[in-house]
Amino acid sequence: xxxxxxxxxxxxxxxxxxxxxxxxxxxxxxxxxxxxxxxxxxxxxxxxxxxxxxxxxxxxxxxxxxxxxxxxxxxxxxxxxxxxxxxxxxxxxxxxxxxxxxxxxxxxxxxxxxxxxxxxxxxxxxxxxxxxxxxxxxxxxxxxxxxxxxxxxxxxxxxxxxxxxxxxxxxxxxxxxxxxxxxxxxxxxxxxxxxxxxxxxxxxxxx
Amino acid sequence: xxxxxxxxxxxxxxxxxxxxxxxxxxxxxxxxxxxxxxxxxxxxxxxxxxxxxxxxxxxxxxxxxxxxxxxxxxxxxxxxxxxxxxxxxxxxxxxxxxxxxxxxxxxxxxxxxxxxxxxxxxxxxxxxxxxxxxxxxxxxxxxxxxxxxxxxxxxxxxxxxxxxxxxxxxxxxxxxxxxxxxxxxxxxxxxxxxxxxxxxxxxxxxxxxxxx
Numbered sequence: 241x242x243x244x245x246x247x248x249x250x251x252x253x254x255x256x257x258x259x260x261x262x263x264x265x266x267x268x269x270x271x272x273x274x275x276x277x278x279x280x281x282x283x284x285x286x287x288x289x290x291x292x293x294x295x296x297x298x299x300x301x302x303x304x305x306x307x308x309x310x311x312x313x314x315x316x317x318x319x320x321x322x323x324x325x326x327x328x329x330x331x332x333x334x335x336x337x338x339x340x341x342x343x344x345x346x347x348x349x350x351x352x353x354x355x356x357x358x359x360x361x362x363x364x365x366x367x368x369x370x371x372x373x374x375x376x377x378x379x380x381x382x383x384x385x386x387x388x389x390x391x392x393x394x395x396x397x398x399x400x401x402x403x404x405x406x407x408x409x410x411x412x413x414x415x416x417x418x419x420x421x422x423x424x425x426x427x428x429x430x431x432x433x434x435x436x437x438x439x440x441x442x443x444x445x446x447x
Numbered sequence: 448x449x450x451x452x453x454x455x456x457x458x459x460x461x462x463x464x465x466x467x468x469x470x471x472x473x474x475x476x477x478x479x480x481x482x483x484x485x486x487x488x489x490x491x492x493x494x495x496x497x498x499x500x501x502x503x504x505x506x507x508x509x510x511x512x513x514x515x516x517x518x519x520x521x522x523x524x525x526x527x528x529x530x531x532x533x534x535x536x537x538x539x540x541x542x543x544x545x546x547x548x549x550x551x552x553x554x555x556x557x558x559x560x561x562x563x564x565x566x567x568x569x570x571x572x573x574x575x576x577x578x579x580x581x582x583x584x585x586x587x588x589x590x591x592x593x594x595x596x597x598x599x600x601x602x603x604x605x606x607x608x609x610x611x612x613x614x615x616x617x618x619x620x621x622x623x624x625x626x627x628x629x630x631x632x633x634x635x636x637x638x639x640x641x642x643x644x645x646x647x648x649x650x651x652x653x654x655x656x657x658x659x
Binding site (some may be wrong): 251252254256257259260261278279280313315317318320322324329330332333336338340341343344345348377378382384391395397398399401402404405406407409410437439441444445 | 455460482537538549588596603605607612616644645
């Protein structure tokens, strides 16, 4: 995590997208290495990025805790006021027998982010305490397979579209939870962007 | 591209699909990565067949996804059913044209282009075409990057349905079109994931070997 310079542990890498064999070169901080045949990203050198990933993940946890406890919004239609939190929203969908949608919302806003944060935090924290844990490769594999299905940023855009549609039907008061969920999503995206998987794999194999 | 360039496959080396480690397998076809333990394969197994199956299923479900309503709004003003297209028209007329544009791109442009792009990639890979490999790789990268954004409309329906429950004043209920649409997005994501972009470059590899 605190290596002064990037030392590739493998002397050959193959491009993920075109399979071209290449020799890694030293990169400046923040630099990307691109495949010389197809321009695909090969690897990047991001000094300190794992510390940043840890900071972003911890911030996301705090935001998430606020996000699930407080109301997302209050709606007023003809004097009728209701407030809903993330949890009551999911519960309501489930009670209407809209099980697919209830599961979809619960998975994207609660289950997957919590899982992704838990996996990232346990990898990052255990690397600090005891670098040789044997279960780290399994967690990294899980994270690689799970990543494409994590859609928090799309969910947040969905909230914005839904708010515009609702604004024509009712008076809306946006609750504190909506802002913190938005913050959680931004921090989660930042954390997973800083979570340099290839670099972590190299750390795992050098132990 | 230099003619001397060579792939891992040409050297009998396998690049791990999960962690990227390049290694020489002990026995052909039966090996696992020494670093992460995943099964080692030179190319994704039956990539074209599996990706085509997902794509075909996505094409079929694309029809009900657009024809059937995705949600039903019930209010004091009456009952209204919305399809994907009518939802965009509504946003446009209600003055939020930037959002109408976002939803239009995410729900109409992206899914259609994605289905067409995957069709092109699969057909050219099947016939081992050497046509513009760089451009096709970039197309694949674009499909992988933007494909997930089509889930937007499904989320909008689910969020509205979860929030708007004021019996009997106003209720929003999801309808089957949204489920079909979500299935189209998931199936086309699976199609892109099972497609192996290395297949785009394999014909070029063969050519440079025969010329050498």
